[in-house]
Amino acid sequence: MKNTVAIQGIQGSFHHIVADNYFANSLEVLPCETFDALVSQLLEGKTDIAVMAIENSIAGSIIPNYALIDTNDLQIVGEYYLDIQHHLMALEGQSISDIKEVHSHPMALLQCKEFFKMHPHIKLVEARDTADVARKISEENITGIGAIASEKASGLFGLPIVAESIQTIKHNETRFVIIQKINPEKSEDESKNKASLKFELSSKRGSLATVLNVMSDCRLNLTKIQSLPIIATPWKYSFFVDVTFEAYSDFEKAKSLLNLMAENFKVLGVYKNARL
Amino acid sequence: MKNTVAIQGIQGSFHHIVADNYFANSLEVLPCETFDALVSQLLEGKTDIAVMAIENSIAGSIIPNYALIDTNDLQIVGEYYLDIQHHLMALEGQSISDIKEVHSHPMALLQCKEFFKMHPHIKLVEARDTADVARKISEENITGIGAIASEKASGLFGLPIVAESIQTIKHNETRFVIIQKINPEKSEDESKNKASLKFELSSKRGSLATVLNVMSDCRLNLTKIQSLPIIATPWKYSFFVDVTFEAYSDFEKAKSLLNLMAENFKVLGVYKNARL
Incomplete structure (x- = not known):
């Protein structure tokens, strides 16, 4: 398998x-x-x-x-x-004036709404999946309908791109x-230099600052932090934090300290930073 | 006006x-x-x-x-x-077995999907607005279609609730x-005890911890923190932070310090904490 x-x-x-x-x-x-x-x-x-x-x-x-x-x-x-990057695509030979409807996921339609304001003849219809519309247009040879999908979908389903990168916010x-399911090798691979952590804290003054000080002392760089209220427990928050580090031993040290300081401390994963 | x-x-x-x-x-x-x-x-x-x-x-x-x-x-x-709380509603006299379709916003349908798994005879159809479907059913006297909307919509449009609180996650x-547009009275109203702040920091080690230490020293409690990468500037992040405080003067002090420490520091608003 x-x-x-x-x-x-x-x-x-x-x-x-x-x-x-x-x-x-x-x-x-x-x-x-x-x-x-x-x-x-x-x-x-x-x-x-x-x-x-x-x-x-x-x-x-x-x-x-x-x-x-x-x-x-x-x-x-x-x-x-x-x-x-969202591209508008349709069957071979179809131009933008031939496209009467565009079917796509509501989120994709939303992200491209400025483009469609310039093409008011096109009716926007919500669909479940962006790529699936492209597949259907291709397989069933449907004219008059366009899809918003990736360059890969264009290639896979043989649908030419009618308009490139039509999303409002370009980046x-x-x-x-x-x-x-489980991390097979829990090895201390030197190439692993990023970790995703989760922990809980009360909103007691300075509790997060204290935790971040420990991370900083252990030479961890914070690349993301996100608090979420714990509904069942007012004044308590969970935090999702990503950190990068140069030495795995620094991370190990921080981990043992955070285990003691934060409630329900958990490592969601240790992996290689894709940003260099 | x-x-x-x-x-x-x-x-x-x-x-x-x-x-x-x-x-x-x-x-x-x-x-x-x-x-x-x-x-x-x-x-x-x-x-x-x-x-x-x-x-x-x-x-x-x-x-x-x-x-x-x-x-x-x-x-x-x-x-x-x-x-x-999402409620299922339909015209007076309609029971759940009479309802063949439910039209609602994709997000509302998603949040209620476990309920509809128990009622597979109901077809789910995406619509733009939850309350608007209720209005339409009422005004056009449409049978066979249900809406997912608030208790207020039920009352306003005279549609009885067929099933209460059908969302999967109850809270x-x-x-x-x-x-x-502008804060008309910039008065130092004693009742104001919460603020929403935004600032930018580089991912330099400890930079956020330093800012949070200042907040803590000024007796501000953090109730929310959210980082967002600034796409145009790698390694730079903006932070949205909510703080509560007892004395407005504490907040004023923190504000002048943060103005010096963080880039593009901005107060998005100072207001009364709704959580007591």
Whole structure:
């Protein structure tokens, strides 16, 4: 079995691009309709590894995905940054004036709304998946309808790009994480220089500052911090924090201190920093 | 003119509930289709005040709304927490077996998906606005279709609730902020004990810890922190931070220190903490 990687969406989706780039095309993708389904594939052992979007430069953290990783005790074993570019595509020979409707995911339609303001003859219709519309147009030879999808989808389904990079905000960088059920090698690999942590603190004055001082003393650099109120416990917060470090021993030291200082301290993953 | 408050969505929306509760029904709501439209109403002087969802316990911060406040130099002058409860409603006399389709916003459908798994005879159809579906069912006397909306929408449009609180996660608390174009009274009102701040820092080790130490020394309590990478400037981050304090003078002191320490330090608003 195996040699697959679970992705959210179908072939041609942005998750597919990340899987191919990260694993140098060595794994076959296992399409999953939702992030819940993707996690189920991992938990049920249908695959060993999955790619999951975790934050983007427009919308910030995808909190439900952090929760999926945390509650199912999954491990982050890698990360990948992708600049999301939405292209308008249609069947060969179709020009923008031939396109009467564009079907796509509500989020993609939203991100491209300025472009469509310039083309008011196009009716926007919500669909479940961006790449799936491209597949359908191609397979069923549908004229008059356009899809918003990736360059990969354009290539896979043979749909020429009618308009390039039509998203309103030109830089929409999304961070994806590579996740597994368990971290097979818990080795202190020197190439691992980034970690994702989670802990809880009360809103007592200075409690977060104290924790960050320890991290700083241990020579960890903070690259992300996100607080979330714990609904069941007023005045208590959970924090998702990413840190980078030069020496793994520094991280080990911080880990043992944080274990003592913060409640429910947990390492969500230790992996190689994709930003150099 | 005036005596209105701009809300996102129509009458019966969760924004409407917040506006009525916060202003004790004293202001007429001005419905806006999008958050962009809502901000335009403020900027163009069509109204003096608006209600805007800013974060929730499931999805976290609504980053695009933080950006709208920040880039348009709006001021947060108040906050309100609402526990979002989704109810299934339909025309008088309709039972759940009569309902063949439920039309609602994709996010509402997603939040209620476990409920609909138990009622597989119901087809889910995406719509633009939750309350608007309720209005339409009522006005056009449509049978066979249900809406997912608030108790307020049920009352406003005379649609009985068929099933209560059908959202999967029972506590979905959303924080709303009250925003204005400028803060009319910059008075040092003793009742103001919370502030929303924004600043930028490089990822230099310990830079955030240093800032948080200052806040702690000035007796500010942190209730929220959120980092966002600044795409145009690698290794630089902006931070959105909420703090509470007992003495306004403590906040004033922290403000002058942070002005010196952090880049592009900005007070997004000073207001009364809604959590006591």
